[in-house]
Amino acid sequence: xxxxxxxxxxxxxxxxxxxxxxxxxxxxxxxxxxxxxxxxxxxxxxxxxxxxxxxxxxxxxxxxxxxxxxxxxxxxxxxxxxxxxxxxxxxxxxxxxxxxxxxxxxxxxxxxxxxxxxxxxxxxxxxxxxxxxxxxxxxxxxxxxxxxxxxxxxxxxxxxxxxxxxxxxxxxxxxxxxxxxxxxxxxxxxxxxxxxxxxxxxxxxxxxxxxxxxxxxxxxxxxxxxxxxxxxxxxxxxxxxxxxxxxxxxxxxxxxxxxxxxxxxxxxxxxxxxxxxxxxxxxxxxxxxxxxxxxxxxxxxxxxxxxxxxxxxxxxxxxxxxxxxxxxxxxxxxxxxxxxxxxxxxxxxxxxxxxxxxxxxxxxxxxxxxxxxxxx
Ligand SMILES: Cc1cc2nc3c(=O)[nH]c(=O)nc-3n(C[C@H](O)[C@H](O)[C@H](O)COP(=O)(O)O)c2cc1C
Numbered sequence: 001x002x003x004x005x006x007x008x009x010x011x012x013x014x015x016x017x018x019x020x021x022x023x024x025x026x027x028x029x030x031x032x033x034x035x036x037x038x039x040x041x042x043x044x045x046x047x048x049x050x051x052x053x054x055x056x057x058x059x060x061x062x063x064x065x066x067x068x069x070x071x072x073x074x075x076x077x078x079x080x081x082x083x084x085x086x087x088x089x090x091x092x093x094x095x096x097x098x099x100x101x102x103x104x105x106x107x108x109x110x111x112x113x114x115x116x117x118x119x120x121x122x123x124x125x126x127x128x129x130x131x132x133x134x135x136x137x138x139x140x141x142x143x144x145x146x147x148x149x150x151x152x153x154x155x156x157x158x159x160x161x162x163x164x165x166x167x168x169x170x171x172x173x174x175x176x177x178x179x180x181x182x183x184x185x186x187x188x189x190x191x192x193x194x195x196x197x198x199x200x201x202x203x204x205x206x207x208x209x210x211x212x213x214x215x216x217x218x219x220x221x222x223x224x225x226x227x228x229x230x231x232x233x234x235x236x237x238x239x240x241x242x243x244x245x246x247x248x249x250x251x252x253x254x255x256x257x258x259x260x261x262x263x264x265x266x267x268x269x270x271x272x273x274x275x276x277x278x279x280x281x282x283x284x285x286x287x288x289x290x291x292x293x294x295x296x297x298x299x300x301x302x303x304x305x306x307x308x309x310x311x312x313x314x315x316x317x318x319x320x321x322x323x324x325x326x327x328x329x330x331x332x333x334x335x336x337x338x339x340x341x342x343x344x345x346x347x348x349x350x351x352x353x354x355x356x357x358x359x360x361x362x363x364x365x366x367x368x369x370x371x372x373x374x375x376x
Pocket of ligand 1: 199
């Protein structure tokens with residue numbers, strides 16, 4: 001059975017997004033929406049999935065959970081029992097506080113600070129294996145979820161077993177061929193080969209080089225989806241030519257009306273060039289491609305504190321990001337962004353992106369079909 005038949009999509013475009021509207025719109029347009037669940041508490045994820053279920057016209061969709069191999073064990077054990085802030089060293093808190101104070105960025109009003117911090121802590125608290133398990137329990141109550149993808153590590157055996165009993169297709173993100181082999185051994189049904197161009201946690205190998213390597217690493221036995229650098233149809237044609245069975249995009253949706261970003265944040269994306277999407281560790285403790293800002297660069301200077309493991313670095317950074325967004329300071333704003341950010345210049349819609357990608361894909365395939373390659 002082809003991946004298309006198994007998952008039930010019409011066009012091989014997977015959309016990763018933390019925003020339920022994007023997931024719904026892509027899925028209704030024939031693609032496959034995948035909700036990034038790792039910044040939600042289980043209670044909030046229940047709300048998001050219930051909403052998607054009722055808006056997606058009965059179509060299947062996916063969920064992505066971060067299951068890191070390396071994480072702060074004390075934070076996992078203490079989740080729900082202690083304030084995870086207490087695990088962040090003063091050195092780190094003071095470093096961040098000083099940068100924003102020197103930049104004149106105001107503190108959040110007390111009420112908003114409490115609310116945002118509670119959200120950040122419960123959400124970021126999901127970025128441990130047990131946090132991911134709590135999210136998977138929610139997913140299992142939503143039968144329209146037909147695909148679960150793990151990021152930053154293979155899904156543990158107990159998670160694989162639970163998803164299997166409900167017939168859910170299991171995937172895993174990978175940035176290196178050896179990770180793909182490990183995922184296959186863990187029993188996944190597909191891998192997403194994500195090149196360095198990608199926004200979010202990314203490795204060092206480009207998509208063009210990585211995809212064939214990953215196909216070889218899994219022995220051609222399970223499908224490979226290509227991620228990183230896909231914003232238009234000709235690029236999708238290239239991925240299909242490499243042997244991928246679809247593409248997985250994240251950054252391109254951030255410029256759509258449906259995305260979760262504020263108008264200020266969206267403008268930061270439209271103003272950015274490709275080379276402004278840099279790989280840094282300040283956001284989660286692991287390497288993330290994100291918009292370069294004075295905040296991200298401050299962490300690269302000699303004397304900056306060492307990065308904390310997930311979820312602690314993310315808790316610290318997200319609180320400061322909330323202040324930066326409130327102050328609308330583009331020079332301090334760092335959110336995940338892939339290299340395609342340089343091609344995004346104005347607000348669009350999910351439907352328009354889906355339409356443009358498919359038209360250009362068809363045109364590209366037609367053009368390739370007419371190429372005179374000098375043979376018979
Ligand atoms: C804002 C943002 C957040 C992301 N968060 C996650 C995540 O939580 N889990 C995950 O597997 N991938 C995450 N990614 C990576 C995407 O799944 C996807 O692989 C990547 O965006 C593809 O490359 P592109 O940005 O060039 O489209 C994120 C990407 C972006 C842009």
